[in-house]
Amino acid sequence: MLKVEEIHTYYDHIHALKGVSLEIREGEIVCLIGSNGAGKSTTLMTISGVLHPARGRVLFDGQDIAHRPADRIVGLGICQVPEGRRILPRLSVADNLEMGAFLRRDREGIRQDLEKVYELFPVLAERRRQQGGTLSGGEQQMLAIGRALMGRPRLLLLDEPSLGLAPIVVEKIFGIIQQINRDGTTILLVEQNANLALGVSDRAYVLETGRVTLSGPSRELAHDERVRKAYLGEQ
């Protein structure tokens, strides 16, 4: 479905990605783990078209989208829940969700998806008139995921959905991520919490200073010596 080939991306003159390649197949959950500054978010931003690679290709369904602007990539069915959630703070919860469906014109489908999102996250329905900026961290994460789902993504990019949340909220959100995947959405998950990410994903890539250093089925990587030492906190 998505194939990233040898991309080099510069971010403020920093050579952030030095030839990253990865592949995501329909229906998978693929995770990208690595420490701070390894280039995980840069990879997602390059796929979404907010950043453009200096070299390399991003193939989605076989066509190179590396140089398309971000607002046109959404229309292909790639939606992102960015790092820090980026809720529109002075728009209501309902309006944030409506903006998630900005490019869609199928009123009936939008209405159904809205109901689905409210079903998935009942707290959002309760707070639909509240401004996005007034929600708690966990609620904002739910809103960010709900907003991305409103775009009816075929590929959902999730950037650190566990960041700054209480363990019980994290557990709930990861349960929902798996449910979204079961309902047919392919997921690329970026996480610093490697344990969690390897637990829910089919395959994983390890990113270190802009390069993929390891990749394979998540179950295998979870038992890999190097991964355990570097990312699972074992001595």
Added chain:
Amino acid sequence: METFLQQMVNGLTLGAVYALIALGYTMVYGIIQLINFAHGEIFAAGGYIGVITLSFLQSRGVLEAHPTLGLVLAFALAMVYCAFLAVALERMAYRPLRDASRLSLLLSALGMSIFFSNGMMLCQGVYDKAYPIQLYSTGQFTVGGAVVSYIQVYIFVGALILMIGLNLFVNRTRLGKAMRATAQDKVMSALLGINANRTITITFVIGSVLAAAAGVMVGLYYGSVRFDMGFIPGIKAFAAAVLGGIGNLTGAVLGGMIIGMVEVFAAGYLASEYKDVFAFIILILVLYFRPTGIMGEQVDDTRV
């Protein structure tokens, strides 16, 4: 008491006009953090299109037969013309500088202001152009001793309708919400599929349509327009936008009303020669004591 009421009526009229212009400043600032100094000239261009339309209709003898139609046409043409003017302005003077420093953008805005004002002087001459207002300036009535002319009522009601329309657009429509989304977070908006350039163009168009309407209103109110008429009201409306809290729509309306009132009352009770000074005194005080303006620090949904 009578003078007080009279000043009140005059202040409301003037304030409504300032509010309309201030909305354009605040919307553009909200979305690209630029003080669009050429906004005053767009307002002036609106005034000119109004006088050109009305004079033309008068010369053909149509105006006497259909005064209301003439007025509608004057407003409509001024708004359409200024919308195109704003699109051209944004494309040529601001969009190429999207990634440049804010100072470059500001200088470009100042340059465009001078360019437009001189352009109007070259095309329309240096002298006042008189509005054919005899048809419109006749009616008036009295409330508690204060004389209210019909034209004042029209201006106030017209401004009110435009502001309500803007409010509905910004809060209720998909494009209005997209505009606020772009103002709040450009990267996120792009990730939602919102085209920033298109949204910015729409913002300029709306601000300029309001300014064009204000231009025709001022022409009708004072009876004439001049090539440099955009300068002083432009700066006063800018002061109004800052007073209200730049980027905040409610603030701009509030600021416009306050500046209009203060100016009229100061001219009536203190010294009319100094009427232009008070807006600047307010601007200086606001910048010194509360640079965020009245509504600036509130998380408020009327901000773009």
